[in-house]
Amino acid sequence: MARTLQDILIDANAYIDLNATAPTGTELTTRANYANQAVWEAAAVAQFSEFHQIYELDPTTLASISLPVNFRELMVSPRQKDANGNWSDPFEEIKPLDRFGMESTDKYCYIVGNPASGYTAVFNGLTANQTLSIDFQRFPSGLLTLTDVCELPDSTFVTTKVEAYVLESRNNDRFPLVKADANTKLKNMVGREMKTPNNGTNSVPRKGLMSYSIG
Numbered sequence: 001m002a003r004t005l006q007d008i009l010i011d012a013n014a015y016i017d018l019n020a021t022a023p024t025g026t027e028l029t030t031r032a033n034y035a036n037q038a039v040w041e042a043a044a045v046a047q048f049s050e051f052h053q054i055y056e057l058d059p060t061t062l063a064s065i066s067l068p069v070n071f072r073e074l075m076v077s078p079r080q081k082d083a084n085g086n087w088s089d090p091f092e093e094i095k096p097l098d099r100f101g102m103e104s105t106d107k108y109c110y111i112v113g114n115p116a117s118g119y120t121a122v123f124n125g126l127t128a129n130q131t132l133s134i135d136f137q138r139f140p141s142g143l144l145t146l147t148d149v150c151e152l153p154d155s156t157f158v159t160t161k162v163e164a165y166v167l168e169s170r171n172n173d174r175f176p177l178v179k180a181d182a183n184t185k186l187k188n189m190v191g192r193e194m195k196t197p198n199n200g201t202n203s204v205p206r207k208g209l210m211s212y213s214i215g
Contacts, residue, residue, distance in 0.1 A: 003155040006146040008035055012162040022146070031162055036143045038161035038182075042152055043140045046190045047075055050151050055134040062126045067111075067119040070138040078109060078121070081131040091123055099124070115139070153192065157185040 006022050009031055014020040023031055043051060052075060059065055077090030091109040094102070102108055106124060113119035121134065140151055143158075150158055160182040167175040 002149045004146060005032060005035055005143040005148050005150070008143075008150060008155060008159045008162065009146075011156075011159045012166070015159075015163050016166050031166065032143065032146075034162045034165040035158050037165070038158040039140050039143060039150065039152060041161070042157060042186055042189065045186065046193055047073075047137045048153060048189070048193055050153060051138050051140065053136050053138045055136060057132055058129050059123075059126055059132050060128055062128055063122060063124075065121045065123065065132075065134075067113075067121055067134070067136070068138070069118060070141075071119045072137045072139050074111070075135045075137050078123075078132060078134045080127060080133070082127075083130070087133075091125065096122075152189065154185055154189050157182060157189060160185055 009022050009028070010020055012031065013023055022028065042048075051072070053068065053070070055068055057065070074093050077092050079087045079090050082088050089107055091107050094108050094110050096110045096112055099108070099110060102124065104124075108125070109121050109123045111119055111121055126132070142148070143150065152158060160178060164175060164179040164182050167178055
């Protein structure tokens with residue numbers, strides 16, 4: 001069920017202050033900021049399907065392609081259709097400095113740029129005017145207004161994380177328990193993301209997941 005920032009703040013307020021209403025004034029501003037931090041924290045842990053974008057185009061250039069403004073990182077190596085409409089071999093992503101060790105006939109790509117100036121994908125071996133597909137992970141839209149809907153698969157993580165932030169700021173004895181509950185919900189979200197549609201195990205590596213400790 002879609003839940004807005006207001007829903008999240010009301011639920012958090014009900015637990016923290018025993019008042020099932022949205023906070024106001026400074027408390028509203030602070031807790032809304034906490035909620036936004038929680039969304040970005042979760043998005044940094046794993047590649048959630050909710051942030052999966054597919055960018056397809058027919059490139060006229062054989063080198064550089066400007067990526068969408070919300071681009072964060074590639075999920076898989078890009079592919080291009082051949083003249084028969086079949087997907088070709090992948091353009092393996094490399095680090096920019098590794099390009100000097102590649103052959104001129106190799107198919108590869110690398111990403112340059114940053115969130116401020118934007119990202120560009122540089123390809124070697126592209127074919128002009130053939131469909132190129134780029135699967136990428138986008139940045140969260142965030143929770144900027146009370147009517148914004150939480151994009152995470154489990155919005156209760158954000159609620160619990162807001163509760164943890166507030167209790168920590170108050171040096172409340174409940175903080176360690178609530179923090180642990182938030183971490184459990186985050187782990188559960190990550191675990192569900194690792195499943196395939198038929199409940200098998202996802203064999204596609206998730207960037208950042210194995211190197212991030214939730215605790």
